[in-house]
Structures are given as structure tokens and as C-alpha cells.
Amino acid sequence: MSCPYCGNNDTKVIDSRESREGIRRRRECLRCGLRFTTMELVQARALLVVKRDGRREEFNRDKLWASLTKACAKRPLPVGTLEKIVSEVEAGLAETGKAEVPAKLIGQLVMDRLKELDRVAYIRFASVYRDFRDIETFKEEIDALLAPKPAAPAVPSNQLPLIAEEETVVSPPRRRRGRKPLTPPSRPA
Ligand SMILES: [Zn+2]
Numbered sequence: 001m002s003c004p005y006c007g008n009n010d011t012k013v014i015d016s017r018e019s020r021e022g023i024r025r026r027r028e029c030l031r032c033g034l035r036f037t038t039m040e041l042v043q044a045r046a047l048l049v050v051k052r053d054g055r056r057e058e059f060n061r062d063k064l065w066a067s068l069t070k071a072c073a074k075r076p077l078p079v080g081t082l083e084k085i086v087s088e089v090e091a092g093l094a095e096t097g098k099a100e101v102p103a104k105l106i107g108q109l110v111m112d113r114l115k116e117l118d119r120v121a122y123i124r125f126a127s128v129y130r131d132f133r134d135i136e137t138f139k140e141e142i143d144a145l146l147a148p149k150p151a152a153p154a155v156p157s158n159q160l161p162l163i164a165e166e167e168t169v170v171s172p173p174r175r176r177r178g179r180k181p182l183t184p185p186s187r188p189a
Helices: 061-071 081-095 102-119 119-129 135-146
Strands: 010-020 023-029 035-039 048-050 057-058 100-102
Touching: 048 102, 061 081, 061 102, 061 119, 081 102, 100 102, 102 119, 119 135
Parallel strands: 048 100
Antiparallel strands: 010 023, 023 035, 048 057
């Protein structure tokens, strides 16, 4: 432990107490005599990621962050979107309660989120994670994206839903004024 003031490595601990964040130690530099505080943190158990080839590596938040940044570069996403995705993915991984997770799962968790947010970012990310081998696979993915979603259960337009949930309330489309209906011009017989 080197002194932040003079860089000397000889310090003595003059006080040590446990707190919720870890163990705080008050230290005194044996050369300049100034005091400083250090924190000792318990490292959470590392999560291992099993790669496609079977090799394992420690889960790396920065790596996930970097691949997301790349996929979302110059996309019109709200501030804080990437942070949110990373935290949600981490939470999702923790939820499995496993010490090892397949890399595929991480990719899937990210793609589920990107798909809803931004199709371009989604395709960019998927092309790396899924390792599209040829243009055909790539096309299949795009086609799947463009395919219409299964229709939601229809509510008759003259009937309001019984329970108005905030998320499901959709304001009716505004009528465009000043437009004539599209009817073919009548021709003289
Ligand atoms: Zn010092």
C-alpha cells in the first residue's frame, strides 16, 4: 500500500473498522506522516462464461459494454440505454444462479433487448454473436425481423377495454384534415 502523498510503501494501520461496503482502514505513512483511508472489498464470486469452443473465461462487463457500443454506434438511442441493457443482462445472468453460463445466453439476453429498441443495432450485434456464416443466414434474420408480428387480440373499435392499463392505452390516430378520400376521378362516359 503506497502513500497517496509521497508514494512511500511503508504505512501503518492505525484504525480498522467494518462497514457495509467493506473494511475501512485508516493508515499513516511512515515517511511523511500523513494519513489516508483505504477500503477492502470482498470480490463477488466470478461468473464464468463458457464459449462456443468450450473454453471458459471470466464474465467481463467491459467486453459486453464494448460490443454493445459498437452495435449501437450512431443509433438514436436514449441516454442511459446501454447502461440499462448491461445491468439487465447482468441481473439476468445472476438470476440463473449458476457459476457458469454459456456465451450464447449473454448474446440472447442482449439481442432480446436490442430487438425491441433498434433493429439496426440488433442486426449488427446479432451478426457478431450469431456469427452469420453466409448471406442466407443473414437474410433469414432480416426476414424474421420484418415479418409481421402476430396480431394482438382485437377489441371492437366501439368498445373500450374494461381495464385501462397505462401501458396498453393507445391514443387513436389523429385524423388528417384537408385530405380528400382516395377515389378514382370519374370519367365522362
Ligand atoms: Zn507519505
